[in-house]
Amino acid sequence: MEIKTYEFNDDVLKLVFLYFEYRNLFNQGFQRYYFFKNMIRYITCINNNSRIRRIFQKLLNKGVFIKDRQFNLTVYHFNPYNKSPQRISTTVYFD
Numbered sequence: 001m002e003i004k005t006y007e008f009n010d011d012v013l014k015l016v017f018l019y020f021e022y023r024n025l026f027n028q029g030f031q032r033y034y035f036f037k038n039m040i041r042y043i044t045c046i047n048n049n050s051r052i053r054r055i056f057q058k059l060l061n062k063g064v065f066i067k068d069r070q071f072n073l074t075v076y077h078f079n080p081y082n083k084s085p086q087r088i089s090t091t092v093y094f095d
Contacts, residue, residue, distance in 0.1 A: 012044060013058055019043050020064075020078050030068060030075035 020039070028035075033056065040052050059065060066077040 012055060013062075016040055016043055016055060016059065017064065017080070021080065025078040026081060028078070030070060030077045032073060032075055036076060036078075 016039075023039075025031075025039075036056055037049070037052050040055055041047065044052075044055070046052055046055075060067065060076070064078065064080050066079050068075050068077065
């Protein structure tokens, strides 16, 4: 039995990047990996979690995402424009 290796070419990364831009995911703010994993699965029709993670990791290494920790969770922000993301404050002020 021969094991096939699956290499990603730049077309897959470009497809995912363009779809994220088309959906304006910059305006979605910080999201968990699960959110992006489901979108990549939908776009590419790949159901293997390790392959999806590899695509996401390549985009993360290219600087397309900002990685942050919020409330002990790792969250990512799609930021191809290198803008500073607006943070939503959880503090409530009463007058």
